[in-house]
Amino acid sequence: MQNFSYHSHTHALNKYDGKNTAAEMIKQAELIGFKELGITNHLCYHPNLTPSNPMAYNDIKKAIEDYKAIIEEIRQAAKSSAIKIYAGFEVDFFPSKKWRDSFEKIMSEIKADYYIGASHFMRNKDETDIINPYDVLLHGYPYPHEELVKNFPNCWDNVVESIKSGYFAFIAHLDLYKIFNLGVGPEWDKPKWKIIDALSESKQPYELNTSGWNKCNEQHPHTWMLxxxxxxxxxxxxxxxxxxxxxxxxxxxxxxDLLQEIGYQKRFKFPF
Ligand SMILES: [Zn+2]
Ligand SMILES: [Zn+2]
Known part of the structure:
Protein backbone atom coordinates (compact mmCIF):
# COMPACT_ATOMS: atom_id res chain seq x y z
CA MET A 1 0.00 0.00 0.00
CA GLN A 2 1.16 3.52 -0.75
CA ASN A 3 2.84 4.79 2.42
CA PHE A 4 2.88 8.53 1.81
CA SER A 5 0.73 11.52 0.92
CA TYR A 6 1.92 14.42 -1.17
CA HIS A 7 -1.31 16.40 -0.73
CA SER A 8 -2.23 17.58 2.77
CA HIS A 9 -3.21 20.79 4.53
CA THR A 10 -2.56 22.47 7.88
CA HIS A 11 -3.95 25.30 9.98
CA ALA A 12 -0.97 27.39 8.85
CA LEU A 13 -0.68 30.95 10.21
CA ASN A 14 -3.77 30.16 12.26
CA LYS A 15 -5.93 30.89 9.21
CA TYR A 16 -5.55 28.11 6.61
CA ASP A 17 -8.22 25.45 6.21
CA GLY A 18 -6.47 22.44 7.71
CA LYS A 19 -7.39 21.59 11.32
CA ASN A 20 -3.91 20.69 12.61
CA THR A 21 -0.40 22.12 12.77
CA ALA A 22 2.46 20.83 10.60
CA ALA A 23 3.99 19.19 13.69
CA GLU A 24 0.73 17.34 14.44
CA MET A 25 0.35 16.17 10.83
CA ILE A 26 3.94 14.90 10.75
CA LYS A 27 3.51 13.06 14.06
CA GLN A 28 0.37 11.34 12.79
CA ALA A 29 2.04 10.44 9.48
CA GLU A 30 4.83 8.72 11.44
CA LEU A 31 2.28 6.95 13.63
CA ILE A 32 0.43 5.37 10.69
CA GLY A 33 3.66 4.23 9.07
CA PHE A 34 4.06 6.82 6.32
CA LYS A 35 7.61 7.17 5.01
CA GLU A 36 7.00 10.60 3.47
CA LEU A 37 4.60 13.50 3.91
CA GLY A 38 4.09 16.48 1.63
CA ILE A 39 2.26 19.44 3.15
CA THR A 40 0.59 21.51 0.45
CA ASN A 41 -1.46 24.44 1.67
CA HIS A 42 -3.36 26.51 -0.87
CA LEU A 43 -1.43 28.96 -3.00
CA CYS A 44 -4.21 31.20 -4.12
CA TYR A 45 -3.02 34.45 -5.65
CA HIS A 46 -4.40 36.56 -8.47
CA PRO A 47 -4.12 40.32 -8.95
CA ASN A 48 -7.85 40.48 -9.81
CA LEU A 49 -9.00 38.39 -6.89
CA THR A 50 -11.30 39.95 -4.34
CA PRO A 51 -10.15 38.05 -1.27
CA SER A 52 -13.21 36.31 0.09
CA ASN A 53 -11.29 34.24 2.55
CA PRO A 54 -7.98 34.60 4.40
CA MET A 55 -6.17 32.13 2.10
CA ALA A 56 -6.76 34.28 -1.02
CA TYR A 57 -4.40 37.12 -1.94
CA ASN A 58 -4.31 39.93 -4.48
CA ASP A 59 -1.24 41.52 -2.88
CA ILE A 60 1.83 39.62 -4.11
CA LYS A 61 4.15 40.96 -1.41
CA LYS A 62 1.84 39.81 1.36
CA ALA A 63 1.35 36.45 -0.38
CA ILE A 64 5.09 35.82 -0.66
CA GLU A 65 5.63 36.80 2.97
CA ASP A 66 2.95 34.36 4.13
CA TYR A 67 4.13 31.51 1.85
CA LYS A 68 7.66 31.86 3.18
CA ALA A 69 6.34 31.68 6.75
CA ILE A 70 4.29 28.58 5.91
CA ILE A 71 7.34 26.81 4.44
CA GLU A 72 9.45 27.81 7.43
CA GLU A 73 6.91 26.31 9.85
CA ILE A 74 6.97 23.00 7.95
CA ARG A 75 10.77 22.90 7.76
CA GLN A 76 11.06 23.63 11.49
CA ALA A 77 8.60 20.85 12.33
CA ALA A 78 10.42 18.48 9.95
CA LYS A 79 13.69 18.82 11.84
CA SER A 80 12.64 16.39 14.56
CA SER A 81 10.92 13.99 12.16
CA ALA A 82 12.16 10.53 11.25
CA ILE A 83 10.40 10.57 7.87
CA LYS A 84 10.93 12.62 4.71
CA ILE A 85 8.93 15.87 4.78
CA TYR A 86 8.26 18.14 1.80
CA ALA A 87 6.98 21.72 1.84
CA GLY A 88 4.82 22.20 -1.24
CA PHE A 89 1.71 24.09 -2.29
CA GLU A 90 -1.58 23.30 -3.99
CA VAL A 91 -1.74 26.08 -6.56
CA ASP A 92 -4.84 27.67 -8.04
CA PHE A 93 -3.80 27.91 -11.69
CA PHE A 94 -4.92 30.63 -14.11
CA PRO A 95 -3.98 30.60 -17.82
CA SER A 96 -3.20 34.31 -18.42
CA LYS A 97 0.35 35.55 -18.94
CA LYS A 98 -0.25 38.03 -16.14
CA TRP A 99 -0.93 35.24 -13.68
CA ARG A 100 1.93 33.06 -14.95
CA ASP A 101 4.42 35.91 -14.57
CA SER A 102 3.24 36.47 -11.00
CA PHE A 103 3.42 32.77 -10.20
CA GLU A 104 6.94 32.50 -11.59
CA LYS A 105 7.97 35.40 -9.38
CA ILE A 106 6.36 33.72 -6.36
CA MET A 107 8.12 30.40 -7.12
CA SER A 108 11.52 32.07 -7.51
CA GLU A 109 11.10 33.78 -4.13
CA ILE A 110 9.59 31.09 -1.93
CA LYS A 111 11.40 28.02 -3.33
CA ALA A 112 8.93 25.38 -2.21
CA ASP A 113 9.84 21.72 -2.81
CA TYR A 114 7.05 21.19 -5.39
CA TYR A 115 3.68 22.44 -6.59
CA ILE A 116 0.37 20.66 -7.27
CA GLY A 117 -1.81 22.10 -10.02
CA ALA A 118 -5.43 22.77 -9.08
CA SER A 119 -8.41 24.79 -10.13
CA HIS A 120 -10.97 25.65 -7.45
CA PHE A 121 -12.03 29.04 -8.81
CA MET A 122 -14.27 30.00 -11.67
CA ARG A 123 -13.52 32.97 -13.88
CA ASN A 124 -14.65 34.92 -16.88
CA LYS A 125 -12.55 34.83 -20.05
CA ASP A 126 -10.12 37.64 -19.29
CA GLU A 127 -9.82 36.75 -15.57
CA THR A 128 -11.23 40.11 -14.44
CA ASP A 129 -14.00 38.33 -12.57
CA ILE A 130 -12.95 35.44 -10.36
CA ILE A 131 -15.51 33.48 -8.44
CA ASN A 132 -15.11 31.18 -5.48
CA PRO A 133 -17.76 28.47 -5.98
CA TYR A 134 -17.77 27.73 -2.27
CA ASP A 135 -18.98 31.28 -1.60
CA VAL A 136 -21.66 31.06 -4.26
CA LEU A 137 -22.99 27.66 -3.36
CA LEU A 138 -22.57 27.82 0.39
CA HIS A 139 -23.43 31.48 0.98
CA GLY A 140 -25.05 32.64 -2.29
CA TYR A 141 -22.59 35.53 -2.31
CA PRO A 142 -21.56 37.66 -4.16
CA TYR A 143 -22.84 36.13 -7.42
CA PRO A 144 -26.07 34.43 -8.33
CA HIS A 145 -25.87 30.75 -9.15
CA GLU A 146 -26.61 31.42 -12.86
CA GLU A 147 -23.43 33.47 -13.12
CA LEU A 148 -21.46 30.55 -11.76
CA VAL A 149 -22.93 28.15 -14.29
CA LYS A 150 -22.29 30.59 -17.14
CA ASN A 151 -18.57 30.74 -16.36
CA PHE A 152 -18.27 27.08 -15.50
CA PRO A 153 -16.90 25.82 -18.86
CA ASN A 154 -13.71 27.84 -18.26
CA CYS A 155 -12.87 25.52 -15.38
CA TRP A 156 -12.01 22.71 -17.76
CA ASP A 157 -9.65 25.00 -19.68
CA ASN A 158 -7.90 25.85 -16.43
CA VAL A 159 -7.22 22.15 -15.83
CA VAL A 160 -6.03 21.54 -19.41
CA GLU A 161 -3.76 24.59 -19.37
CA SER A 162 -2.35 23.67 -15.95
CA ILE A 163 -1.37 20.29 -17.39
CA LYS A 164 0.36 21.93 -20.36
CA SER A 165 2.15 24.51 -18.20
CA GLY A 166 4.80 22.13 -16.92
CA TYR A 167 4.81 23.81 -13.49
CA PHE A 168 3.39 20.93 -11.53
CA ALA A 169 4.54 17.66 -9.98
CA PHE A 170 0.99 16.38 -10.44
CA ILE A 171 -2.54 17.65 -11.03
CA ALA A 172 -5.20 17.53 -8.31
CA HIS A 173 -8.82 16.32 -8.45
CA LEU A 174 -9.44 16.50 -12.24
CA ASP A 175 -13.22 16.49 -11.80
CA LEU A 176 -13.46 18.53 -8.58
CA TYR A 177 -16.74 20.22 -9.49
CA LYS A 178 -18.81 17.09 -9.11
CA ILE A 179 -18.76 17.84 -5.36
CA PHE A 180 -21.02 20.80 -6.32
CA ASN A 181 -22.96 18.56 -8.69
CA LEU A 182 -21.48 20.52 -11.61
CA GLY A 183 -19.97 18.97 -14.76
CA VAL A 184 -21.46 15.54 -14.11
CA GLY A 185 -23.68 14.86 -17.12
CA PRO A 186 -22.57 13.27 -20.42
CA GLU A 187 -22.49 16.77 -21.99
CA TRP A 188 -19.28 17.30 -19.97
CA ASP A 189 -17.47 14.25 -21.33
CA LYS A 190 -15.85 16.31 -24.08
CA PRO A 191 -13.74 18.54 -21.79
CA LYS A 192 -12.82 15.46 -19.74
CA TRP A 193 -11.43 13.83 -22.90
CA LYS A 194 -9.44 17.04 -23.50
CA ILE A 195 -7.94 16.62 -20.02
CA ILE A 196 -7.11 12.98 -20.75
CA ASP A 197 -5.45 13.95 -24.05
CA ALA A 198 -3.40 16.69 -22.39
CA LEU A 199 -2.23 14.38 -19.58
CA SER A 200 -1.44 11.67 -22.08
CA GLU A 201 0.59 13.94 -24.38
CA SER A 202 2.82 15.25 -21.60
CA LYS A 203 2.70 12.12 -19.40
CA GLN A 204 1.86 14.55 -16.62
CA PRO A 205 1.18 12.71 -13.35
CA TYR A 206 -2.18 13.28 -11.64
CA GLU A 207 -3.83 12.13 -8.42
CA LEU A 208 -6.50 9.70 -7.39
CA ASN A 209 -8.01 11.90 -4.66
CA THR A 210 -9.73 9.86 -1.95
CA SER A 211 -11.53 12.82 -0.33
CA GLY A 212 -14.18 12.57 -3.06
CA TRP A 213 -15.46 9.49 -1.22
CA ASN A 214 -16.32 11.80 1.71
CA LYS A 215 -17.81 14.59 -0.37
CA CYS A 216 -19.71 12.99 -3.26
CA ASN A 217 -19.33 9.25 -2.78
CA GLU A 218 -16.85 8.88 -5.65
CA GLN A 219 -13.09 9.35 -5.86
CA HIS A 220 -11.56 11.93 -8.20
CA PRO A 221 -11.41 11.35 -11.10
CA HIS A 222 -14.18 9.09 -12.44
CA THR A 223 -13.27 5.41 -12.77
CA TRP A 224 -13.64 5.56 -16.58
CA MET A 225 -11.02 8.34 -16.64
CA LEU A 226 -8.65 6.28 -14.48
CA ASP A 257 -8.25 -1.95 -4.51
CA LEU A 258 -9.66 0.23 -7.27
CA LEU A 259 -6.26 0.64 -8.94
CA GLN A 260 -5.67 -3.09 -8.69
CA GLU A 261 -9.07 -3.83 -10.20
CA ILE A 262 -8.21 -1.54 -13.11
CA GLY A 263 -4.76 -3.12 -13.37
CA TYR A 264 -3.14 0.30 -13.05
CA GLN A 265 0.49 0.16 -14.15
CA LYS A 266 2.28 3.44 -13.56
CA ARG A 267 2.50 5.10 -10.15
CA PHE A 268 4.04 8.47 -9.39
CA LYS A 269 6.55 8.91 -6.58
CA PHE A 270 9.28 11.41 -5.74
CA PRO A 271 12.79 10.00 -5.79
CA PHE A 272 14.54 10.38 -2.45
ZN1 LIG B 1 -6.16 20.09 -1.24
ZN1 LIG C 1 -8.08 21.14 -3.86
Whole structure:
Protein backbone atom coordinates (compact mmCIF):
# COMPACT_ATOMS: atom_id res chain seq x y z
CA MET A 1 0.00 0.00 0.00
CA GLN A 2 1.16 3.52 -0.75
CA ASN A 3 2.84 4.79 2.42
CA PHE A 4 2.88 8.53 1.81
CA SER A 5 0.73 11.52 0.92
CA TYR A 6 1.92 14.42 -1.17
CA HIS A 7 -1.31 16.40 -0.73
CA SER A 8 -2.23 17.58 2.77
CA HIS A 9 -3.21 20.79 4.53
CA THR A 10 -2.56 22.47 7.88
CA HIS A 11 -3.95 25.30 9.98
CA ALA A 12 -0.97 27.39 8.85
CA LEU A 13 -0.68 30.95 10.21
CA ASN A 14 -3.77 30.16 12.26
CA LYS A 15 -5.93 30.89 9.21
CA TYR A 16 -5.55 28.11 6.61
CA ASP A 17 -8.22 25.45 6.21
CA GLY A 18 -6.47 22.44 7.71
CA LYS A 19 -7.39 21.59 11.32
CA ASN A 20 -3.91 20.69 12.61
CA THR A 21 -0.40 22.12 12.77
CA ALA A 22 2.46 20.83 10.60
CA ALA A 23 3.99 19.19 13.69
CA GLU A 24 0.73 17.34 14.44
CA MET A 25 0.35 16.17 10.83
CA ILE A 26 3.94 14.90 10.75
CA LYS A 27 3.51 13.06 14.06
CA GLN A 28 0.37 11.34 12.79
CA ALA A 29 2.04 10.44 9.48
CA GLU A 30 4.83 8.72 11.44
CA LEU A 31 2.28 6.95 13.63
CA ILE A 32 0.43 5.37 10.69
CA GLY A 33 3.66 4.23 9.07
CA PHE A 34 4.06 6.82 6.32
CA LYS A 35 7.61 7.17 5.01
CA GLU A 36 7.00 10.60 3.47
CA LEU A 37 4.60 13.50 3.91
CA GLY A 38 4.09 16.48 1.63
CA ILE A 39 2.26 19.44 3.15
CA THR A 40 0.59 21.51 0.45
CA ASN A 41 -1.46 24.44 1.67
CA HIS A 42 -3.36 26.51 -0.87
CA LEU A 43 -1.43 28.96 -3.00
CA CYS A 44 -4.21 31.20 -4.12
CA TYR A 45 -3.02 34.45 -5.65
CA HIS A 46 -4.40 36.56 -8.47
CA PRO A 47 -4.12 40.32 -8.95
CA ASN A 48 -7.85 40.48 -9.81
CA LEU A 49 -9.00 38.39 -6.89
CA THR A 50 -11.30 39.95 -4.34
CA PRO A 51 -10.15 38.05 -1.27
CA SER A 52 -13.21 36.31 0.09
CA ASN A 53 -11.29 34.24 2.55
CA PRO A 54 -7.98 34.60 4.40
CA MET A 55 -6.17 32.13 2.10
CA ALA A 56 -6.76 34.28 -1.02
CA TYR A 57 -4.40 37.12 -1.94
CA ASN A 58 -4.31 39.93 -4.48
CA ASP A 59 -1.24 41.52 -2.88
CA ILE A 60 1.83 39.62 -4.11
CA LYS A 61 4.15 40.96 -1.41
CA LYS A 62 1.84 39.81 1.36
CA ALA A 63 1.35 36.45 -0.38
CA ILE A 64 5.09 35.82 -0.66
CA GLU A 65 5.63 36.80 2.97
CA ASP A 66 2.95 34.36 4.13
CA TYR A 67 4.13 31.51 1.85
CA LYS A 68 7.66 31.86 3.18
CA ALA A 69 6.34 31.68 6.75
CA ILE A 70 4.29 28.58 5.91
CA ILE A 71 7.34 26.81 4.44
CA GLU A 72 9.45 27.81 7.43
CA GLU A 73 6.91 26.31 9.85
CA ILE A 74 6.97 23.00 7.95
CA ARG A 75 10.77 22.90 7.76
CA GLN A 76 11.06 23.63 11.49
CA ALA A 77 8.60 20.85 12.33
CA ALA A 78 10.42 18.48 9.95
CA LYS A 79 13.69 18.82 11.84
CA SER A 80 12.64 16.39 14.56
CA SER A 81 10.92 13.99 12.16
CA ALA A 82 12.16 10.53 11.25
CA ILE A 83 10.40 10.57 7.87
CA LYS A 84 10.93 12.62 4.71
CA ILE A 85 8.93 15.87 4.78
CA TYR A 86 8.26 18.14 1.80
CA ALA A 87 6.98 21.72 1.84
CA GLY A 88 4.82 22.20 -1.24
CA PHE A 89 1.71 24.09 -2.29
CA GLU A 90 -1.58 23.30 -3.99
CA VAL A 91 -1.74 26.08 -6.56
CA ASP A 92 -4.84 27.67 -8.04
CA PHE A 93 -3.80 27.91 -11.69
CA PHE A 94 -4.92 30.63 -14.11
CA PRO A 95 -3.98 30.60 -17.82
CA SER A 96 -3.20 34.31 -18.42
CA LYS A 97 0.35 35.55 -18.94
CA LYS A 98 -0.25 38.03 -16.14
CA TRP A 99 -0.93 35.24 -13.68
CA ARG A 100 1.93 33.06 -14.95
CA ASP A 101 4.42 35.91 -14.57
CA SER A 102 3.24 36.47 -11.00
CA PHE A 103 3.42 32.77 -10.20
CA GLU A 104 6.94 32.50 -11.59
CA LYS A 105 7.97 35.40 -9.38
CA ILE A 106 6.36 33.72 -6.36
CA MET A 107 8.12 30.40 -7.12
CA SER A 108 11.52 32.07 -7.51
CA GLU A 109 11.10 33.78 -4.13
CA ILE A 110 9.59 31.09 -1.93
CA LYS A 111 11.40 28.02 -3.33
CA ALA A 112 8.93 25.38 -2.21
CA ASP A 113 9.84 21.72 -2.81
CA TYR A 114 7.05 21.19 -5.39
CA TYR A 115 3.68 22.44 -6.59
CA ILE A 116 0.37 20.66 -7.27
CA GLY A 117 -1.81 22.10 -10.02
CA ALA A 118 -5.43 22.77 -9.08
CA SER A 119 -8.41 24.79 -10.13
CA HIS A 120 -10.97 25.65 -7.45
CA PHE A 121 -12.03 29.04 -8.81
CA MET A 122 -14.27 30.00 -11.67
CA ARG A 123 -13.52 32.97 -13.88
CA ASN A 124 -14.65 34.92 -16.88
CA LYS A 125 -12.55 34.83 -20.05
CA ASP A 126 -10.12 37.64 -19.29
CA GLU A 127 -9.82 36.75 -15.57
CA THR A 128 -11.23 40.11 -14.44
CA ASP A 129 -14.00 38.33 -12.57
CA ILE A 130 -12.95 35.44 -10.36
CA ILE A 131 -15.51 33.48 -8.44
CA ASN A 132 -15.11 31.18 -5.48
CA PRO A 133 -17.76 28.47 -5.98
CA TYR A 134 -17.77 27.73 -2.27
CA ASP A 135 -18.98 31.28 -1.60
CA VAL A 136 -21.66 31.06 -4.26
CA LEU A 137 -22.99 27.66 -3.36
CA LEU A 138 -22.57 27.82 0.39
CA HIS A 139 -23.43 31.48 0.98
CA GLY A 140 -25.05 32.64 -2.29
CA TYR A 141 -22.59 35.53 -2.31
CA PRO A 142 -21.56 37.66 -4.16
CA TYR A 143 -22.84 36.13 -7.42
CA PRO A 144 -26.07 34.43 -8.33
CA HIS A 145 -25.87 30.75 -9.15
CA GLU A 146 -26.61 31.42 -12.86
CA GLU A 147 -23.43 33.47 -13.12
CA LEU A 148 -21.46 30.55 -11.76
CA VAL A 149 -22.93 28.15 -14.29
CA LYS A 150 -22.29 30.59 -17.14
CA ASN A 151 -18.57 30.74 -16.36
CA PHE A 152 -18.27 27.08 -15.50
CA PRO A 153 -16.90 25.82 -18.86
CA ASN A 154 -13.71 27.84 -18.26
CA CYS A 155 -12.87 25.52 -15.38
CA TRP A 156 -12.01 22.71 -17.76
CA ASP A 157 -9.65 25.00 -19.68
CA ASN A 158 -7.90 25.85 -16.43
CA VAL A 159 -7.22 22.15 -15.83
CA VAL A 160 -6.03 21.54 -19.41
CA GLU A 161 -3.76 24.59 -19.37
CA SER A 162 -2.35 23.67 -15.95
CA ILE A 163 -1.37 20.29 -17.39
CA LYS A 164 0.36 21.93 -20.36
CA SER A 165 2.15 24.51 -18.20
CA GLY A 166 4.80 22.13 -16.92
CA TYR A 167 4.81 23.81 -13.49
CA PHE A 168 3.39 20.93 -11.53
CA ALA A 169 4.54 17.66 -9.98
CA PHE A 170 0.99 16.38 -10.44
CA ILE A 171 -2.54 17.65 -11.03
CA ALA A 172 -5.20 17.53 -8.31
CA HIS A 173 -8.82 16.32 -8.45
CA LEU A 174 -9.44 16.50 -12.24
CA ASP A 175 -13.22 16.49 -11.80
CA LEU A 176 -13.46 18.53 -8.58
CA TYR A 177 -16.74 20.22 -9.49
CA LYS A 178 -18.81 17.09 -9.11
CA ILE A 179 -18.76 17.84 -5.36
CA PHE A 180 -21.02 20.80 -6.32
CA ASN A 181 -22.96 18.56 -8.69
CA LEU A 182 -21.48 20.52 -11.61
CA GLY A 183 -19.97 18.97 -14.76
CA VAL A 184 -21.46 15.54 -14.11
CA GLY A 185 -23.68 14.86 -17.12
CA PRO A 186 -22.57 13.27 -20.42
CA GLU A 187 -22.49 16.77 -21.99
CA TRP A 188 -19.28 17.30 -19.97
CA ASP A 189 -17.47 14.25 -21.33
CA LYS A 190 -15.85 16.31 -24.08
CA PRO A 191 -13.74 18.54 -21.79
CA LYS A 192 -12.82 15.46 -19.74
CA TRP A 193 -11.43 13.83 -22.90
CA LYS A 194 -9.44 17.04 -23.50
CA ILE A 195 -7.94 16.62 -20.02
CA ILE A 196 -7.11 12.98 -20.75
CA ASP A 197 -5.45 13.95 -24.05
CA ALA A 198 -3.40 16.69 -22.39
CA LEU A 199 -2.23 14.38 -19.58
CA SER A 200 -1.44 11.67 -22.08
CA GLU A 201 0.59 13.94 -24.38
CA SER A 202 2.82 15.25 -21.60
CA LYS A 203 2.70 12.12 -19.40
CA GLN A 204 1.86 14.55 -16.62
CA PRO A 205 1.18 12.71 -13.35
CA TYR A 206 -2.18 13.28 -11.64
CA GLU A 207 -3.83 12.13 -8.42
CA LEU A 208 -6.50 9.70 -7.39
CA ASN A 209 -8.01 11.90 -4.66
CA THR A 210 -9.73 9.86 -1.95
CA SER A 211 -11.53 12.82 -0.33
CA GLY A 212 -14.18 12.57 -3.06
CA TRP A 213 -15.46 9.49 -1.22
CA ASN A 214 -16.32 11.80 1.71
CA LYS A 215 -17.81 14.59 -0.37
CA CYS A 216 -19.71 12.99 -3.26
CA ASN A 217 -19.33 9.25 -2.78
CA GLU A 218 -16.85 8.88 -5.65
CA GLN A 219 -13.09 9.35 -5.86
CA HIS A 220 -11.56 11.93 -8.20
CA PRO A 221 -11.41 11.35 -11.10
CA HIS A 222 -14.18 9.09 -12.44
CA THR A 223 -13.27 5.41 -12.77
CA TRP A 224 -13.64 5.56 -16.58
CA MET A 225 -11.02 8.34 -16.64
CA LEU A 226 -8.65 6.28 -14.48
CA UNK A 227 -9.06 3.35 -16.89
CA UNK A 228 -8.35 5.50 -19.93
CA UNK A 229 -5.35 7.19 -18.30
CA UNK A 230 -3.94 3.78 -17.39
CA UNK A 231 -4.39 2.67 -20.99
CA UNK A 232 -2.31 5.70 -21.99
CA UNK A 233 0.40 5.05 -19.40
CA UNK A 234 -0.08 8.23 -17.35
CA UNK A 235 1.35 7.98 -13.81
CA UNK A 236 -1.07 8.28 -10.88
CA UNK A 237 -0.50 9.00 -7.18
CA UNK A 238 -3.01 8.42 -4.38
CA UNK A 239 -3.79 11.59 -2.37
CA UNK A 240 -5.82 11.82 0.82
CA UNK A 241 -6.02 15.64 0.56
CA UNK A 242 -5.98 15.46 4.36
CA UNK A 243 -7.31 18.53 6.13
CA UNK A 244 -6.84 16.90 9.55
CA UNK A 245 -4.72 14.18 11.17
CA UNK A 246 -7.70 11.80 11.01
CA UNK A 247 -7.78 12.08 7.22
CA UNK A 248 -4.16 11.02 6.64
CA UNK A 249 -4.18 7.75 4.70
CA UNK A 250 -7.98 7.80 4.59
CA UNK A 251 -9.53 5.39 2.05
CA UNK A 252 -6.08 4.24 0.86
CA UNK A 253 -7.09 0.57 0.86
CA UNK A 254 -10.16 1.39 -1.21
CA UNK A 255 -7.98 3.37 -3.64
CA UNK A 256 -5.45 0.54 -3.88
CA ASP A 257 -8.25 -1.95 -4.51
CA LEU A 258 -9.66 0.23 -7.27
CA LEU A 259 -6.26 0.64 -8.94
CA GLN A 260 -5.67 -3.09 -8.69
CA GLU A 261 -9.07 -3.83 -10.20
CA ILE A 262 -8.21 -1.54 -13.11
CA GLY A 263 -4.76 -3.12 -13.37
CA TYR A 264 -3.14 0.30 -13.05
CA GLN A 265 0.49 0.16 -14.15
CA LYS A 266 2.28 3.44 -13.56
CA ARG A 267 2.50 5.10 -10.15
CA PHE A 268 4.04 8.47 -9.39
CA LYS A 269 6.55 8.91 -6.58
CA PHE A 270 9.28 11.41 -5.74
CA PRO A 271 12.79 10.00 -5.79
CA PHE A 272 14.54 10.38 -2.45
ZN1 LIG B 1 -8.08 21.14 -3.86
ZN1 LIG C 1 -6.16 20.09 -1.24
Missing amino acids: KELNRRDVPVVISDDAHSTAMLGQHYQRAE
